[in-house]
Amino acid sequence: MGQRHQKRGATSVLCGGSIGSRAVACISTLFVLAVCAANAMAQISPGPLAKPHSFLNGPTKCTSCHRVGGQGGLKCLECHTEIAGRIAQGRGLHARVVKDPTKTCAPCHSEHNGEEFPLVRWQPSQQQFDHAQTNWLLTGKHAALSCNRCHLRKNIVASEMPLIKVKDLNRTFLGAAIRTTRNLAVRANSVTTRQTGKQYRISTTRRRAIR
Secondary structure: OHHHHHHHHHHHHHHHHHHHHHHHHHHHHHHHHHHHHHHHHHHHOOOOOOHHHHHHOOHHHHHHOEOOOOOOOEOHHHHOHHHHHHHHHOOHHHHHHOOOOOOOOOOOOOOOOOOOOOOOOOOOOOOOOOHHHHOOOOOHHHHHOOHHHOOOHHHEOHHHHHHOOOOOHHHOOOOEEEEOOOOOOOOOOEEEOOOOOOEEEOOOOOEEEOO
């Protein structure tokens, strides 16, 4: 009886004592390490990048976009040379709103919000965007058109196509060209003057890149 009781007691000590306490300690340690690792990763990367930038995910690629040392900042224009060129030439929206390329991209192009997060933040919305900010005022028939009526691949100046980073050129707002006419229609129009009754053909050869 004494020997049998001793064995049961030993088993009780092993399960509830040393082995049990070790298991609890091990689980607690793993939990703490997991929390610390998650916090460390959050410090390195606050979240996954949007799909167009997903190839830059991972802690070893941070410096592809982020400057190290000094006051830090972003390196957006080192990749987006098509935007850098417009800023240097004083063309378009970015030339007007980008004061410091290392800091002022993020408010409109926020990152680390997940793969499906849209990279363009319109102010106040795409439909209400003030096109005059691009140095191209929409008037006449153009004022009522939706964006995708003009911003199409077929309307992009050929020399600018290779520079644009967006793969689907039907989804970019850069490099489009507009054929302007007297009444702002795309195709040439025949007009008759009231004074002479003569008919004139309006030239459509004027072509310029949207700024």
